[in-house]
Amino acid sequence: MISIDPTANNVKENYKLMIGSIVPRPIAFVTTKTKDGTLNGAPFSYFNIVSANPPMVSLAIQRTGAEQKDTARNAIQSKEFVVHIVDEANVEKINETAATLPPDESEIDLAGLTPVDSTNISVPGIKEARIRMECVLEHAFELGGEDTPASDLLIGKVVLFHFEEDVYENGKINHGELKAVSRLAGADYAKVGEIFPLKRPK
Numbered sequence: 517m518i519s520i521d522p523t524a525n526n527v528k529e530n531y532k533l534m535i536g537s538i539v540p541r542p543i544a545f546v547t548t549k550t551k552d553g554t555l556n557g558a559p560f561s562y563f564n565i566v567s568a569n570p571p572m573v574s575l576a577i578q579r580t581g582a583e584q585k586d587t588a589r590n591a592i593q594s595k596e597f598v599v600h601i602v603d604e605a606n607v608e609k610i611n612e613t614a615a616t617l618p619p620d621e622s623e624i625d626l627a628g629l630t631p632v633d634s635t636n637i638s639v640p641g642i643k644e645a646r647i648r649m650e651c652v653l654e655h656a657f658e659l660g661g662e663d664t665p666a667s668d669l670l671i672g673k674v675v676l677f678h679f680e681e682d683v684y685e686n687g688k689i690n691h692g693e694l695k696a697v698s699r700l701a702g703a704d705y706a707k708v709g710e711i712f713p714l715k716r717p718k
Contacts, residue, residue, distance in 0.1 A: 532701065535561075540698030540706045543602040544575060545610050548590035549639050550619055555631055556586045557613045557623045557642065559602060561699035571674040572654060573599055578667050586619050588656075588668035595653040596637040597672060600645035604695040604707060609644060636675045646683050646694060650676040 522530050535541075544563035548556050562576035577588040584592075591597040602610050613623035624631060630643035634650045641648040651672030660666035683694045691708055698706045 535699075536701040539700050541700075543607075543610075543697065543699050544573070545600040545602050545606075545613070545642070545645065546575065546587050546591075547598045547600070547624070547639055547641055548587050548596070549594060550586070550590055551593065552620065554620050555622050555624050555640055556590060556619070557627075557629065558585070558587050559610050559614055560587070563599075566671055571649075571677075573649065573651065573672050573674065575599075575670045575672070576659075576667050577670065579661075579665065582664040584668055588670065589619075591653055591670055591672075592656050592668070594639065596639045597651050597653070597670075598634060598637070598639050598641040599649045599651055599672065599674075600642060601647040601694065601696055603646055604697055605646075606644040607697050607705065634676070641678070646680040647689075648678045649674045650678075 520533070522533075525533075541561040542563055543559050543561050545557060545559050550556065560575050560577060562578070564574055566572040566574045575587075577585050579585065579588075587597070609627045609629055612627040613629075615623065615626060617623055617626065624642065631640040632643045633640055637650045637652065639650075641650070651674055653670060654673045655671040657669040658665035658667075659669050679689070683690050691711070696708060700706055
């Protein structure tokens with residue numbers, strides 16, 4: 517085994533070790549609105565489930581220097597956002613939204629995605645996602661960094677689920693129809709590969 521002390525590494529070196537080791541990572545495409553009503557959208561792979569009671573998800577959004585990213589700032593200000601699951605059919609357009617734009621320019625417009633109104637919150641989602649979750653902000657934490665925070669950890673409570681009919685079956689999700697993709701490292705993504713069952717011990 518090779519043992520590495522993270523305090524002996526710089527940030528980039530630790531970043532490479534973490535994103536290469538913690539794989540595959542689910543990808544959330546998140547829409548938020550600015551104060552002036554611009555619809556922003558960006559993908560994040562530091563994303564996961566927090567709780568089922570109530571249903572909550574987490575997003576860790578890395579800062580650029582000391583600056584919050586648009587998604588974190590908008591979600592904290594409005595206390596609303598929409599999480600979409602990235603799949604094989606929409607991943608290329610979603611990837612376009614990772615471009616760096618000013619806050620008053622919409623990544624949704626840049627990528628040619630289609631806004632769709634939400635039901636319980638004011639932030640629209642996008643039509644191209646087969647699963648989307650309307651969320652309200654439950655908690656926001658500033659984490660990491662030495663002089664200034666390096667990351668904003670957002671916990672969102674899901675207030676409404678939306679599923680396309682062919683991915684929802686008797687209260688469960690059909691992964692074969694969803695075709696979710698995940699993030700690896702560098703420019704690499706992964707599809708769902710071979711699936712095998714293991715029974716949990718009693």
